[in-house]
């Protein structure tokens with residue numbers, strides 16, 4: 450069994466990466482860059498979704514190649530991290546929130562593996578794996594992290610920030626966090642039958658809430674929270690999801706994904 454961590458804005462070069470090997474995996478859907486480490490007999494992958502130098506904007510990330518690659522490397526569990534804006538004054542910058550629901554406001558992204566004669570309608574009543582979500586909460590609490598539950602994430606198209614009017618509308622729909630990269634990643638993981646959970650790191654208040662958006666402050670907040678996430682990653686690598694919390698993520702795998710072959714790495718650089 451293998452596990453993967455997908456990280457986002459301001460969350461690059463985690464300390465475990467120092468021992469990892471860079472790999473470029475070619476798939477029929479494009480190339481995926483990730484890092485590999487063997488740990489206690491398990492394969493661990495680290496995938497920076499924006500690239501290591503933040504070169505890929507949210508709409509240009511090849512989400513399908515990334516999830517295809519993880520599926521084909523036999524990954525079963527994905528822990529994703531993302532930077533978000535908070536639409537709730539009570540959820541302050543620097544907070545951590547486990548996501549439970551999402552609203553999709555993206556457009557023009559390659560967002561599904563279904564199609565071309567293989568039509569499937571995946572069930573997203575519970576979009577994030579409950580088992581991994583509980584594991585993140587438990588490990589975070591053991592480390593003394595203040596982790597909120599029940600994040601309702603709205604995925605905006607980006608790369609621009611939202612207008613205050615958009616934020617007011619999103620909040621009225623029940624969302625409390627806004628980001629740009631959580632969709633279609635979560636949906637594709639479910640289509641591929643992978644357990645996928647996401648922990649949001651609040652980098653700022655959304656537009657019109659709190660202070661003006663300041664990119665420098667966003668990266669500073671993420672930098673400050675990085676050490677917590679490094680400890681959390683280490684804890685997750687050494688723990689198991691709760692046995693009393695089972696999920697149906699694997700059963701959701703659609704037929705299109707069952708036909709994929711396992712891929713080998715096409716390029717590896719030290």
Ligand SMILES: [Zn+2]
Nearest residue numbers: 578644696698
């Ligand atoms: Zn699951």
